[in-house]
Amino acid sequence: MYWICFGDSAKGLLRYVRRDLDDAAHILAIGDDYSQGDITDVTDRDARYPVLAPWRGDPELDGDRLEEQIGRHFAALDQLDKVDEAVIWYAGGNPCEQCGLRYVVSRLQQRQIPVWVVEVGWIPVSEIAQANDRVRDTSAVGVITDSHVMNTLLRLVPQPILRRYAARVEQRNLRERAAQSSRAGMAYFSTVGETAPNILPYFYKRRRMLTETEQAILLTEWKRMQEENTPLRAMVDGKLQSVPADYYDDIILSCVPEGENVAALTVGRAIAKLDKTGNRVGDMQIFSRIRALSTAEKLIIVRDGATYRDMVIRKIRG
Incomplete structure (x- = not known):
C-alpha cells in the first residue's frame, strides 16, 4: 500500500498518523506543482525547473538543499511505477493538488490497480x-x-x-x-498540509475507491490540460481549468498598498483573498506575478530584493 500526497508538509503529517491508520503504508510526496508551467512532459527536469525551484536566489534555500528537494521529487515519480495499491491524499479547493491527482491517476490507471482517494475539505467544528x-x-x-x-x-x-x-x-x-x-458550524482546509495529525483520521475514514469511469475521466482531463498547456491551471467555479498567466493579477493588484511597503504584505493578503476563490496559490507564484506586474507598469518596485521580504512595492499613483 502506498500513500501519495503533494508536498513535504503533507508528507510530514502523514508520517505522524501512519502508525495509527496503516503502519505498513509507504509514503510518496510529489514535490512539483502541475498547476503551473509546461506540463507536456513533467519528467523533463529542465522544463519543470522554473516551477520546482521558484525560490532560487534566496540564500536560505538555494544550493544543496534545493537540489536535494528536487532529487526527492523525481525519486518519488520513479517509485510510482512500483505502486501496487494507492491512497491519494488531496484537497478539493487546491489547483496544485487537483492537478497532482490527475497526473498520478494517469500514471496508475493503465495498470488497473486499486486507487483510493482521501479528499480533505469541510469538517464540522x-x-x-x-x-x-x-x-x-x-x-x-x-x-x-x-x-x-x-x-x-x-x-x-x-x-x-x-x-x-x-x-x-x-x-x-x-x-x-x-x-x-x-x-455554519463547519471549517475548511484547502491543503492537506495545513491540517493537523489529529484531524486527518476524520478524512481517512471517509476515503473511497475510484471507479474505472472516474479514473478514465481524470485521465482524460489530464490529457486535455497537457494539450492546452497554458501557463496556469486554476479552480474556476469549482472546476479545474486551463487559464492564462495573468489570471490572478486583478486580485494581486487589489492587495498592493497605496504607500510603500514590503511585498510580503501583498503576498500574504493575496494568498488569503485567493483562498476564498477556491485557489490556494503559493507565495513564490504571487511573488513572480509581482515582478511581471512591475514589468507591465501596473505597480512600482520601489526597492528590489531577492525575496519578497526584501522587496518594497507600492501602487501607481493617479
Whole structure:
C-alpha cells in the first residue's frame, strides 16, 4: 500500500498518523506543482525547473538543499511505477493538488490497480474540538511556532502550563477558521498540509475507491490540460481549468498598498483573498506575478530584493 500526497508538509503529517491508520503504508510526496508551467512532459527536469525551484536566489534555500528537494521529487515519480495499491491524499479547493491527482491517476490507471482517494475539505467544528480534546489527554504536548526564540522558551515551560497555552491557541485558531467559513458550524482546509495529525483520521475514514469511469475521466482531463498547456491551471467555479498567466493579477493588484511597503504584505493578503476563490496559490507564484506586474507598469518596485521580504512595492499613483 502506498500513500501519495503533494508536498513535504503533507508528507510530514502523514508520517505522524501512519502508525495509527496503516503502519505498513509507504509514503510518496510529489514535490512539483502541475498547476503551473509546461506540463507536456513533467519528467523533463529542465522544463519543470522554473516551477520546482521558484525560490532560487534566496540564500536560505538555494544550493544543496534545493537540489536535494528536487532529487526527492523525481525519486518519488520513479517509485510510482512500483505502486501496487494507492491512497491519494488531496484537497478539493487546491489547483496544485487537483492537478497532482490527475497526473498520478494517469500514471496508475493503465495498470488497473486499486486507487483510493482521501479528499480533505469541510469538517464540522465539533469534530475538530473533539480531536483537540483527545490530544490534550495525551501524556505530553509540544508547541511549535514561527519564532526560533519562542520555540526555545516553550521547551522550558512546564507541561501543565504548556497544555493550557496550547488549548488557548487551538480554540483561537478554531474560532478564526469557523468565522471565515461560509457554512455554519463547519471549517475548511484547502491543503492537506495545513491540517493537523489529529484531524486527518476524520478524512481517512471517509476515503473511497475510484471507479474505472472516474479514473478514465481524470485521465482524460489530464490529457486535455497537457494539450492546452497554458501557463496556469486554476479552480474556476469549482472546476479545474486551463487559464492564462495573468489570471490572478486583478486580485494581486487589489492587495498592493497605496504607500510603500514590503511585498510580503501583498503576498500574504493575496494568498488569503485567493483562498476564498477556491485557489490556494503559493507565495513564490504571487511573488513572480509581482515582478511581471512591475514589468507591465501596473505597480512600482520601489526597492528590489531577492525575496519578497526584501522587496518594497507600492501602487501607481493617479
